[in-house]
């Protein structure tokens with residue numbers, strides 16, 4: 001494998017929500033490295049912490065949530081230590097977000113072109129020429145005339161493309177995408193993911209894509225991280241993860257993907273989602289794990305290399321694990 005250029009390094013990132021019932025550990029000590037120009041997917045059930053992790057990189061966690069520990073170095077700059085003004089400039093210029101559900105993120109009473117102009121001027125100095133907005137719209141596959149339309153005059157796919165145009169407007173190095181196509185049909189989904197991949201190549205940017213659809217992820221990214229209970233439990237290339245998944249949760253996620261033409265019952269992952277307020281002892285997955293051992297109930301496994309570009313947090317794959 002050729003040496004890759006590191007773009008983002010997360011270390012022990014923790015985001016807690018202080019509620020009346022206790023502290024919910026939404027992101028619970030995440031370590032992750034992203035490389036320049038790659039498409040990385042983060043998959044997990046609802047409540048696994050993936051969207052919270054994205055918001056923490058933009059420092060947009062709302063009360064009662066709080067980033068309580070860790071670091072997030074983007075090309076050596078810790079995003080979590082920037083002052084508010086520098087962070088404001090960093091958003092869109094260096095790190096941009098394509099939100100979930102374009103419907104709710106566009107202003108219904110403002111024309112598309114004005115919304116793009118406003119997004120740019122909020123994060124950059126100077127005026128924005130009409131030609132620049134037209135060019136952005138063309139790059140995301142929309143006619144320049146879209147600029148004069150209101151959101152209600154656009155289809156769901158077109159609205160999502162407008163959000164992508166805003167996200168790439170200042171050529172960020174890191175594009176965060178939170179289930180950007182979840183409300184769209186599969187054909188539109190695929191076309192939008194192709195547009196995003198083309199733009200990413202053009203910019204040389206890194207894309208961090210969050211979702212729960214393993215099938216869509218397999219077609220859209222090069223590496224995958226699997227999140228469970230606020231932690232990353234497996235990381236690897238899409239080929240490795242699908243050919244030889246190591247963590248029992250990853251295996252169950254892959255088994256739950258419907259296979260075209262195969263008649264079989266839907267296979268949900270057994271057991272309920274984990275309580276973030278009262279997480280289990282040891283490995284958070286142990287109450288649902290078909291391969292649980294005694295040590296799993298007592299000790300949490302850390303994320304370790306098992307092969308080149310493949311890490312897993314599971315006692316089944318830690319050779320030097322100790323018996324308790």
Ligand code: SF4
Nearest residue numbers: 283286289296314315
């Ligand atoms: Fe299952 Fe134990 Fe591995 Fe956790 S550490 S996933 S409980 S085998």
